Amino acid sequence: MTDTATQDILVHTESGVTTITFNRVEKKNSITTAMYAALADALEAAAADGSVRVVVLQGDVAIFSAGNDIGDFLNKPPSTQDSPVFRFLRGIATFPKPVVAAVCGPAVGIGTTMLFHCDLVYAGDNAAFSMPFVNLGLCPEAASSLLVPQMMGYHRAAEALLLGEPFMAEAALEVGLVNRVVPPTECNMVAQTQARKLAGKPLSALIETKRLMKKGQTAAVLERMAEEGASFGRMLQEPAARESFSAFVEKRRPDFSAV
Numbered sequence: 001m002t003d004t005a006t007q008d009i010l011v012h013t014e015s016g017v018t019t020i021t022f023n024r025v026e027k028k029n030s031i032t033t034a035m036y037a038a039l040a041d042a043l044e045a046a047a048a049d050g051s052v053r054v055v056v057l058q059g060d061v062a063i064f065s066a067g068n069d070i071g072d073f074l075n076k077p078p079s080t081q082d083s084p085v086f087r088f089l090r091g092i093a094t095f096p097k098p099v100v101a102a103v104c105g106p107a108v109g110i111g112t113t114m115l116f117h118c119d120l121v122y123a124g125d126n127a128a129f130s131m132p133f134v135n136l137g138l139c140p141e142a143a144s145s146l147l148v149p150q151m152m153g154y155h156r157a158a159e160a161l162l163l164g165e166p167f168m169a170e171a172a173l174e175v176g177l178v179n180r181v182v183p184p185t186e187c188n189m190v191a192q193t194q195a196r197k198l199a200g201k202p203l204s205a206l207i208e209t210k211r212l213m214k215k216g217q218t219a220a221v222l223e224r225m226a227e228e229g230a231s232f233g234r235m236l237q238e239p240a241a242r243e244s245f246s247a248f249v250e251k252r253r254p255d256f257s258a259v
Contacts, residue, residue, distance in 0.1 A: 009038040016053040016199035017192070018046040028066035029059050031110065033076045036084035043091040053199040053206065055095065056191050057118065058102040061184045064127070067109030070248055077236055078229070085110075086229060089142050092117045093221050096207050098198050102191035103127045104184040106166075113142035115177060116151065117221075119210065122191045123169040124184030129177065132164035137240025137259070139231045143224040151176055 008024040020042050022029035031039075046052045059065055068085075078085050092099065092114055101115055104124035112129045115121050131148070133140050140148070140161055149157040152175045160167065169181045182190050198206060235241055240259040247254035 006034070006038045008032065008035050009042070011038075011042045013046075013049075013052060015196065016051060017056060017195045018042065018049075018052050018054070019056045019058065019192070019195075022057075022059040022065055025060045025063060027069065028063050028106070029111075030066045030069040030072075032069045032072040033084050036088045040084055040087035040091050043088070043095055047091075047095055047097065050203075052097065053201075053203050054098045054100060054195040056100045056102065056195045057114070058188050058191060059104065061104050061124065061187070062126070063105040064103045064107040065111030066106060067111050070245065074245055078233065081226065081229065086225070089114075089225055090222065093143065093225065094218060096210065097203070098195075098206055098210065100191050100195045100198070102188045103129075103178070104187050106130070109133065110142060113140070113144040113147075116142065116144060116147040120191075120194055121172075121178045122187055122194070123172060123178040123181050124187040125169050125181050126184050127169040127172065127178075127181075128166040129168075129172050130164060130166040131161055134162055135164045136244045137238065137242075137256070138235050138244075139228060141225070141228050141232055143221040143228065145228060146220060146224040 008022070010021040010023045012019045012021070020039065024030065024035070043055065046055050095117075098120070099118045100120045100122070101118040102122050103115065105126055106128045107115065108130050109132065112131050131140065131144060139145070145161070148161060152160065156175060159165075169178065172178045173181050180190065240256060243256060243259060244254045
């Protein structure tokens with residue numbers, strides 16, 4: 001059994017399961033550059049450790065993640081493909097072992113898009129998923145422009161990505177984003193139970209089965225991630241995003257009439 005910890009990301013490994021916990025509840029588990037680096041490092045370590053068979057991602061019973069920390073993001077926007085956020089995204093997209101997620105409360109932006117790279121997702125009945133990139137003057141990330149239409153179908157994907165409105169746990173279950181909806185107080189326990197089942201299976205069989213299921217998709221996902229990242233970086237400098245973030249800081253409704 002091993003434990004490592006930063007203030008905002010906790011990593012605990014026991015019985016073949018590495019559990020990564022978002023631990024910044026007072027800031028709604030919004031993710032900073034340092035947290036992305038910790039997430040990327042944890043995934044890299046778990047991939048390399050032969051005793052680790054499964055990774056679990058979890059948050060708090062009331063909040064999974066509010067997405068990027070806006071202040072930190074504006075001060076330190078990702079500038080290269082080696083930035084911590086892109087390291088994390090590539091890490092979860094190519095992680096060879098099973099990844100299980102337990103999601104309660106809001107999962108905003110990357111809080112939702114990271115789930116498309118997980119193998120099993122369990123949601124509390126209070127979960128609310130949203131991808132409000134357009135509302136920020138931005139485009140999707142994490143290859144969600146590829147994966148969301150594949151999973152949901154084009155029209156539902158367009159509703160989720162063009163309107164950016166939240167959809168609840170039962171809707172996520174219907175489109176296949178989550179495996180099961182449970183009471184929030186049971187969600188992390190259910191995810192851990194399933195992870196321990198996986199950890200009891202042959203690692204070589206888990207890895208090969210996941211590889212075969214994802215064969216032919218990984219290259220397309222990484223290519224789309226890179227394309228989205230380039231567009232995202234360009235759009236951050238454009239008037240719509242500047243107006244959106246200014247409105248956020250000034251606590252007012254953005255005015256996109258001129259952009």
